[in-house]
Amino acid sequence: MKYYARIGILLHRLRMIPLAWLNLPWRSQLLIAALSYVVGISGLWLLFPSTHNGVSMFLPIVIACWLFRYRGLLATMVLNGLTFQITYILLLRGLLPDQAFVVGGIVGFITSLGLGVIVCWLRAAVDQVRMARQQILAAEQQRLLVQLQEQQIALAYEQQRKINALKDQFLLNVSHELRTPLTVLGGSLEILNDFGERLDPTTRAQYMKHAIESQEDLAALVDRVLDATEIISDIPNAKPEAIDVRHFLQEMLAHLKAHEIAAYTVHLQMPDQLMVWADPQFLGQVLHNLFSNIFKYVPTRTEIHIEGVQAEPTAFININIQDEGPGIPADEISLIFEKFVRLKRDMGGPTRGTGLGLYICKQLMEAMGGRIWVESSGQPGQGSRFCLSLPPVTSR
Structure with missing residues (x-):
């Protein structure tokens, strides 16, 4: 043949x-x-x-x-x-x-x-x-x-649409964050300017206090944005080491504010000797940001489930954090890890934020060779599940 x-x-x-x-x-x-x-x-x-x-x-x-x-x-x-x-x-x-x-x-x-x-x-x-x-x-x-040109045009259009959406989110975030302190500051100064001489010293001091507090809130907001931007632009190289996940989480939970963590029932389901290869400082910052969001948006007297999952000895290790909060709408899940993005329902609420916490979490996870994502049905009470995936020590 x-x-x-x-x-x-x-x-x-x-x-x-x-x-x-x-x-x-x-x-x-x-x-x-x-x-x-x-x-x-x-x-x-x-x-x-x-x-x-x-x-x-x-x-x-x-x-x-x-x-x-x-x-x-x-x-x-x-x-x-x-x-x-x-x-x-x-x-x-x-x-x-x-x-x-x-x-x-x-x-x-x-x-x-x-x-x-x-x-x-x-x-x-x-x-x-x-x-x-x-x-x-x-x-x-x-x-x-x-x-190819049509695909490039479509990609450029999609990128521009995404940029516009982020810009709109940023403007909504900034306008919401600035509106309350500016209103209080402007109202207090206006009253002091128009009726300052006719106000008694106690009332005048009260309005002055409100004006100063509002000014401090504005300054703190600007500082938070600048600090977060500096962190984003200068994330150092990760210094990974072997970390016992269960022990690390127990220590992190112990260092949270007692009154905040006591308001929830935390269930830690983590196998012993589950070792990940990660930067302790980066991982601690990611977990701190996630729990900070839980304390801000999840109702108290609810349960928080933390579990560790590894399909096989050489597979990546997942750390899943499930809450019983309001959840995340499906059309906003793809945006929450971008810069200056906050959920639309939170824009009218009293809780303030820069919209940079989850973006920083994503950058830190990728710097360690892992990734982060969220799973949520968007239904109130069913909450959200934030998943962290990190390489195991055995893969090194």
Whole structure:
């Protein structure tokens, strides 16, 4: 079977040789035609006495017509005529013994002319097929180029839409955060300006206190945004080490504010000796941010479930934190890990925030080679499940 396959490959390569000639430079094509004339004339000289028709000259005619089409046909007819004329002169001088040269030469010349026309027609057909194929390839390339441009436009549009959505979220967040202290500050200053002299000292001091507190709230808000932005722009390289997840979580829970953690029932379901490869400072910051959000948005006297899951010894370890809060709407899940994003329902609430906590969590998790995501049905009471995935120590 291999023998026949090799023969087939060899025959295919032989068939492709004439097509390969068409891609050669014109100088190489001219050299091939010249070499074919050397072979043809040698054959004519050696084989003419026994053939009488100059059939060996078919080779240069075929090659020249194939490479140069009708120009090659004209050139070969002129050269063949000269060749036969020189041979005839040699015959008249007795240098060639064959007297049937004239008949053989004429027959060979006419046959060569017909063969050359056929080869030129075949070459023209091959050129048309090649041109049609090139046009098809060009059209396909153009179609792919247009498709790629459309995809790039769609991607740019989606990125711009996402940027606009983040911008809107940021503006809503800032306007909400600034509105309350600005209102209190402006109202207090206006009252002091209009009625300051008629107010008793206690009332005047109270309005002044409100104005100062509002100013401090504004300054604190700006500081939080600047601090968070600095953290985002300069996250250091992670320094991972082996961490016992259960022990680490127990220590972290013990360092939370007592009155905040006491308001919830925490269930820790974590196997012993579950070791992750992570940066302790980064992991502590991520967990602190997640619990801070729980204390802000999840009703008290509810349960918090923390569990560790590892499908197999070499698989990543998941740390899942499930609460019983209001959940996250499905259309906002993809945005909560972006900069300055807060849920729409929280914008009108009393709880303040920069919208950067979860974004920082994502950056810290990725710096440790892990990832973070959230699962939520968006139904009140069913809560949210924040999942942290980190590499195990055994993979190091």
